[in-house]
Amino acid sequence: MKREPFFWISxxxxxxxxxxxxxxxxxxMSAPSAGMLKETIQDKDVVRSIWLSIYTAGLAALISFVFGxxxxxxxxxxxxxxxxxxEGIIDLPIAIPHPVVGIAILSVAGKNHWFGQIxxxxxxxxxxxxxxxxxxxxFVGIPFYLNATKAGFEAISPRLEKxxxxxxxxxxxxxxxxxxxxAWRSMLIGIIMCSARAISEFGAVVIVAYHPxxxxxxxxxxxxxxxxxxxxxxxxxxxxxxxxxFLLLRILTLHxxxxx
Amino acid sequence: MIAIRGLDIDLRDFHLRDVDLEIAxxxxxxxxxxxxxxxxxxxEAIVGLVPIKSGKIYIGGKDITGLPPEKRGISIVYQDYxxxxxxxxxxxITYGLHFHKIGKRKAQERxxxxxxxxxLSHLQHRLPANLSGGEKQRVSVARAxxxxxxxxxxxxxxxALDPRFREEVRGALKRLHRTSNIxxxxxxxxFAEALSLAGRAAVMNNGRIExxxxxxxIFKRPNSAFVADFVGMKNLFSAEFRGTxxxxxxxxIELGVTPVNSHGYIAIRPEDxxxxxxxxxxxxxxxxxxxxxxxxxxxxxxxxxxxxxxxAFASLITKSSLIDLKLRETADVVISFKxxxxxxx
Numbered sequence: 001m002k003r004e005p006f007f008w009i010s011x012x013x014x015x016x017x018x019x020x021x022x023x024x025x026x027x028x029m030s031a032p033s034a035g036m037l038k039e040t041i042q043d044k045d046v047v048r049s050i051w052l053s054i055y056t057a058g059l060a061a062l063i064s065f066v067f068g069x070x071x072x073x074x075x076x077x078x079x080x081x082x083x084x085x086x087e088g089i090i091d092l093p094i095a096i097p098h099p100v101v102g103i104a105i106l107s108v109a110g111k112n113h114w115f116g117q118i119x120x121x122x123x124x125x126x127x128x129x130x131x132x133x134x135x136x137x138x139f140v141g142i143p144f145y146l147n148a149t150k151a152g153f154e155a156i157s158p159r160l161e162k163x164x165x166x167x168x169x170x171x172x173x174x175x176x177x178x179x180x181x182x183a184w185r186s187m188l189i190g191i192i193m194c195s196a197r198a199i200s201e202f203g204a205v206v207i208v209a210y211h212p213x214x215x216x217x218x219x220x221x222x223x224x225x226x227x228x229x230x231x232x233x234x235x236x237x238x239x240x241x242x243x244x245x246f247l248l249l250r251i252l253t254l255h256x257x258x259x260x
Numbered sequence: 261m262i263a264i265r266g267l268d269i270d271l272r273d274f275h276l277r278d279v280d281l282e283i284a285x286x287x288x289x290x291x292x293x294x295x296x297x298x299x300x301x302x303x304e305a306i307v308g309l310v311p312i313k314s315g316k317i318y319i320g321g322k323d324i325t326g327l328p329p330e331k332r333g334i335s336i337v338y339q340d341y342x343x344x345x346x347x348x349x350x351x352x353i354t355y356g357l358h359f360h361k362i363g364k365r366k367a368q369e370r371x372x373x374x375x376x377x378x379x380l381s382h383l384q385h386r387l388p389a390n391l392s393g394g395e396k397q398r399v400s401v402a403r404a405x406x407x408x409x410x411x412x413x414x415x416x417x418x419x420a421l422d423p424r425f426r427e428e429v430r431g432a433l434k435r436l437h438r439t440s441n442i443x444x445x446x447x448x449x450x451f452a453e454a455l456s457l458a459g460r461a462a463v464m465n466n467g468r469i470e471x472x473x474x475x476x477x478i479f480k481r482p483n484s485a486f487v488a489d490f491v492g493m494k495n496l497f498s499a500e501f502r503g504t505x506x507x508x509x510x511x512x513i514e515l516g517v518t519p520v521n522s523h524g525y526i527a528i529r530p531e532d533x534x535x536x537x538x539x540x541x542x543x544x545x546x547x548x549x550x551x552x553x554x555x556x557x558x559x560x561x562x563x564x565x566x567x568x569x570x571x572a573f574a575s576l577i578t579k580s581s582l583i584d585l586k587l588r589e590t591a592d593v594v595i596s597f598k599x600x601x602x603x604x605x
Contacts, residue, residue, distance in 0.1 A: 079272065159342040165329035166307050166336045167407055168359030177358070181346050 029240075032233040040233035045218065050238055053215040054245070056130060057198035060137035061191045064145035069187065072146050073179075076153030094143050098203025101139055105132075105208055132209045137198035145187075145194035152186020153179070188253050192246050199242050261285040261443040262306065262411060267315035269298075269305055269467075276301055276467040279315070283460075288437050288444045290454045290475065293464035294490065299447040302464070303413045306445070307334050319410055330359065335404035339416040341396040343388035349399050350384040356407035367406075374402040377439075378432055394425025398432060405436065414446035418453060433457065451479070451491065455525050456605040463487050494574035495528040499604070506604065509570040514545040516599030524605055532601035533575035535564055536594050537585055544596040552591045555582070566595055 032040075040046050075087065093101065109126035110116045119126065126132040156179060164174040202216040210217060215238040223231035262283040269276035276298045283289045291299050304310045306317060308329035316325050324332050335356075343352050353374065357367055375381050378398040388396060397417055404412055417433070418426045434457060437444050448454055454461055454475050462472040463486075471483045479496050482488035499506040501519045506512075506526050513526065539547055550568035561576045564587060573595055577585075587593070 157340070157342060159338050159340065160344060162304070162307070162309050162329070163336060163338070163342045163403075164344075164355070165309065166332070166334060167356035167403070168330045169356075170328075170330055170359075173359065177355075178344055 025239075028232055029236055032229075032236055036233050037236060041237055045213070046215075046234050046237065049213045049215045049218040049234075050241060052130070052133070052212055053199055053238065054241070056133045056137055056214065057141070057195040059134045060141045060198040061145065061195040063134070063138045064142040064194050065187065065191060068142055068145045068190075069149060072149035072190075073153050073175075075146075076150045077158065090143050090146050092143075093140050098140070098201065099207055102136060102204035102207030105136055105139060105204070109135075126208060128209045128211055130209075130212060133205055133212070133214060136204045136208050137201055140201050140204060141194035141198040144197050145190040148190030148193055149183070149187050152183040152190070155186070156182045185253050188249060192249055196242070196246060199238075261287070261320055262445065263316075263318040263321075264306070265316045265318075267302075267305065267317065268313040269301060269310060270313045271301065271310070274298065274301060274467065276305070279469055281462060281469065281472065283443060283445060285320075285443055286437075286441050287460065288446070288458045290458040290461035291445065291447045291464060292449055292451075292454060292461055292490070293470075294449070297464040298467040299464055300415055301467075303336060303415050303445070303447060306411070306413060307336050308332050333407075333409050334411045334413060335407060335409040336413045337397070337400050337404050337415065337417050339420050341388070341393075341400045341420075343396055343400055343403075345388050348385050348387055349380060349391070352388065352399055353380075353402045353406050355403060360407050362408070370406060370408070374405060377435060378402050392425065393421045394429055397421060397425075397429050401429070401432065401436070405440070405442070409442060411443045411445065414444065416447050416449070418448065418450070430457065451496075452527070452603060452605045463490060465490070494530050495533070497526055497571065499524060499526045501604075506602075511548060511569055511571050513602065514599050515602055515604060516545065519604055527603040528573075528597055528601060530563065530574045530576040532597050533573055534596045535566070535575050535577060535581075535585065535587070536596065537592075539594050540596075542596065543598070545599045546602075547594055547596040550593055550595050552587055552589050552593060555587060555589065566593060568595060 075083065096104075106127065107113065108115045109119060109132070111120065116126075124131060126135055160178050160182070161174050164178050165171070169177065200216070202220065205214055206217055206220070213221070215234065219231045219234045219238065222234060262281070264279055264281040267276060267279040274296075279302060291302065293299050301310055305312055308324070308327060312325070316323055318324065319332065319334065344355065347355065350371075354367070354371060362370070375384070378401060380395070380398055380402060383391060383395055383399070388399070391399065397420075401417070414433070418429055421429060430453065433444070433446075436442075437457075444457075446457065458475060460473060461475045461478055463470045463478060465486050471478055471487045476498065478487065479491050482491055497508040499508045499513070500523050501507075501515075501521060504515050504518050506515055506519075508526065515526070534544070539549075548568040550566035550573065552564060553567050553572070554563075554565040556563040556565070558576070561578060562582050564575045564577055564582075566573050566575065575595065577587075585593070
């Protein structure tokens with residue numbers, strides 16, 4: 001069959017975009033030599049920063065899971081005045097420039113703000129601390145968890161829950177036996193998206209906490225101080241480790257899907 | 261068994277107004293009405309899934325208005341089955357046992373009985389995704405009855421099914437109703453279903469109940485223009501079945517096949533009844549002399565009412581045939597219809 005020109009234009013654009021995304025990544029991933037990669041991973045600073053990146057992002061995802069799940073459920077199941085507004089507010093962190101996020105968080109956490117004073121009283125420090133990093137990462141990551149999980153809940157017919165109630169199950173039992181088993185895959189995707197977003201955050205973190213150094217900050221520092229060649233291996237390790245983690249999570253979920 | 265008094269419900273874009281309804285124990289009651297009339301809302305209010313503004317709901321004399329759904333002992337079956345997709349057929353059926361104190365022995369017996377009556381034994385370990393519509397609905401009915409509810413609510417349980425599965429599920433419902441003490445309340449807009457299953461029915465419109473009564477009464481004596489138009493089945497007669505024939509007040513009507521029951525109803529759509537001036541030979545097995553009693557202009561069509569013996573028929577014809585036949589009141593005509601266009605139940 002003879003294809004229309006439109007088809008070939010679409011295909012060409014697709015190829016350009018694929019190349020645009022893949023070429024820099026492949027170049028970066030293949031640039032450092034094996035020896036250099038080995039040397040880098042033996043560098044304690046590198047290991048520490050990657051580990052910090054992963055567990056702060058993980059904590060941000062955990063916090064999103066605990067506090068975000070009930071809100072996602074509420075939004076999926078109930079119509080109320082101002083729901084659109086709430087949904088808009090949830091998407092705000094995606095739209096705000098990253099350094100602005102850092103500045104905004106610092107402006108509430110500082111000594112000049114009543115909230116910052118309460119935090120200081122409680123001995124919680126945001127500026128230059130792991131707590132600060134987790135706060136920022138949760139801020140930028142939670143919309144992704146909320147949206148994925150909300151979509152997951154919306155995909156479950158409310159009738160299943162209604163039938164469950166009519167058969168004698170309380171709302172909590174219904175959630176545990178029906179809603180959660182059907183939604184956990186979406187929740188996991190939400191967790192992956194939330195932590196992927198968190199791991200990639202640089203602009204907001206660098207304002208709130210340059211030290212302790214997360215991997216993107218370390219990569220930036222090495223780039224500034226030593227140049228491209230020395231930042232690349234750290235980047236390769238960060239990307240590889242995150243990708244492997246996400247891939248593992250995905251495989252785990254897909255595996256379960258097939259079982260069912 | 262179910263008594264509803266002065267029920268008012270306000271939802272965002274829907275209102276249920278002043279619903280009063282009384283359904284006796286072990287009755288099979290039908291709720292009819294057009295889409296958006298509030299039938300599902302009424303069912304869900306009885307289960308406790310919809311907040312009500314005012315009014316009371318009693319089950320077996322007990323006021324359950326304030327109880328949460330799980331404490332009411334009312335099961336519901338939906339048109340779309342609402343089976344739990346992650347549980348096997350067996351786990352779906354026994355789901356309610358987690359929350360009910362039913363002895364293990366008794367539960368086993370009950371499960372075995374439901375599985376047998378609903379013919380589910382070969383499906384027990386399958387997931388709902390691998391079942392046909394009829395199978396799904398049988399599972400959903402079994403799940404609803406497993407917890408021994410006082411009332412079973414059915415929201416158009418047969419509408420989504422293929423005709424061949426519809427018959428089998430309908431038969432199962434009839435059997436289950438006959439052999440249990442459970443009160444059935446079913447929403448349907450299929451009149452054949454209503455007639456074959458239930459004794460009494462209510463017709464709803466715009467969040468109100470328009471008419472309550474024996475189903476035959478609703479068909480024959482609609483109390484409002486809305487009900488008359490809604491039931492719209494003009495040629496409905498109770499009949500005795502003898503072999504392949506139906507006897508309707510002295511008329512012997514050929515059905516072509518033998519019904520299972522000895523008595524029931526037959527219905528013929530007005531457009532399936534052909535009017536002619538004299539008997540003509542055709543493939544139509546039923547032909548009766550009649551007298552025109554009324555001619556009503558309905559826009560594109562004319563409704564011609566005729567009387568044949570004691571039986572009154574209504575027929576729809578076009579304006580040109582009306583002119584061709586030179587029809588007028590008191591004219592002698594012959595009405596004919598095919599055996600295949602007769603619905604019986």
